[in-house]
Amino acid sequence: MAARLKASADAIGEGTLMAVAPGQGILTHRHADGRLQTYTALARPEPWFDAIDFRDAEAALARIAAEFAGWASHLTALITTSDADPVLRHIHALPVSHRWDRRPGLTLLGDAAHLMSPFAGEGANLALYDGAELARAIVTALGDIGTALAAYESELIPRLAEIADASAQNLVQFFGADAPYSVVSMLAPKLL
Template identity: 55%
Template sequence: MEAADDGTGGRPEIDRGRLRDLLHGSLPEGTVRWGAKVTGARPLGDGRHEVTLADGGSFTTDLLVGADGAWSRNRPLLSAAQPAYTGVSFVEVDLFDADVRHPVSAEVVGGGMLFALGAGRGFLAHRESDGNLHVYAALEAAEEWLDGIDFSDTEAAKAAVLTHFADWEKSLRALVADADGDLVPRRIHALPTGHRWDRVPGVTLLGDAAHLMSPFAGEGANLALLDGAELGLAIAAHPGDVEAALAAYEERMFPRSEWSAAPSALSGAMLLRADAPQGLVDQFAAHG
């Protein structure tokens, strides 16, 4: 499917590293304290919290925002929910400088995104703006599947992944066989769709900490950014009243993330279903 940019900026694309540099570069020097790994947080009463760090340090705060991703150390302050394995595992690989070093793979992936799908497995690949190809080999597999692969032995790991694509076309298998660098295993986890909590003074969550979902709808980073922006606006709109700001933020964030999590889960199931790639073909056809 080819969808031309309509110029409205409605579906912008940017490489993750460039976005991170852009955002980080806009902050005053010293705003980020690198290497400050949070080990836990506990309520002190009156909406204040003490946050402890792996280096033995700690600090107290009257507004704690857990933006610490899937395995958030702050989430337990609000909710007992834990991410659950979705039944899908990814192995992530890169092919560097593809036009020069991997011209066949560059051609296969093309200028945008490639989905090569079968029942319970597939390759999801895209070209990054630096000319590298980024590929996920996806497999419906037991949670322990990745534990049985020795990722320190790259060639053996490639062979183990490709066993599941034995009868696939050579140019698709090459996306893994010819990969550069290490293979990265990723189990895909998600929080329950519609995850929410009762208001707890002085603390909230955003992004994956609040609503980890499978990546198939490609919305997780978008939601995290929007959460952050809306939380900032809510705090600015309620000067001196953190509780009103957090309540206003959560009131919008909960339904928004539920609205994305449900189709994201369905999308994952659809992509890899028994008659794959028919589900995706139908979806593209519906887009016209």
């Protein structure tokens, strides 16, 4: 793929390229084996997506690329020149302040506990961490599941609040009215 899309691959470089604007963007990554993987983000009402037949990959990609008319061709080529069929993924998020009351014998982890937009890049990491922490709490409580779940949740809630908040803020930085300048401001201090 990288050879066929040389101009795109050159623009991406060795890592990730994010081209964003209010309500839309092209986010693409070059894997270590040279494959390019692209997310195309569009904030559109649900019926807009319902009107696209994703079983007709070529037409679906052309329809999506049309939303990027006027963008650099090495970016739009990442949408229209694809070896893989497009997968539509709606982005949902629980409210940042989402909480639940303790229920005997029951708890939540991973996205079930803290579904958030992917723009902190932490959802899977958190799910794995939750699992490890839950196991630790159960072992530490020596089989007292009520104590274990209370201890697990007392640490989970502040952990998820911090990252869900960062993810919600990043979503605005990436696709809000000030994009792409908001992303430049966010990343510039980290690049110095």
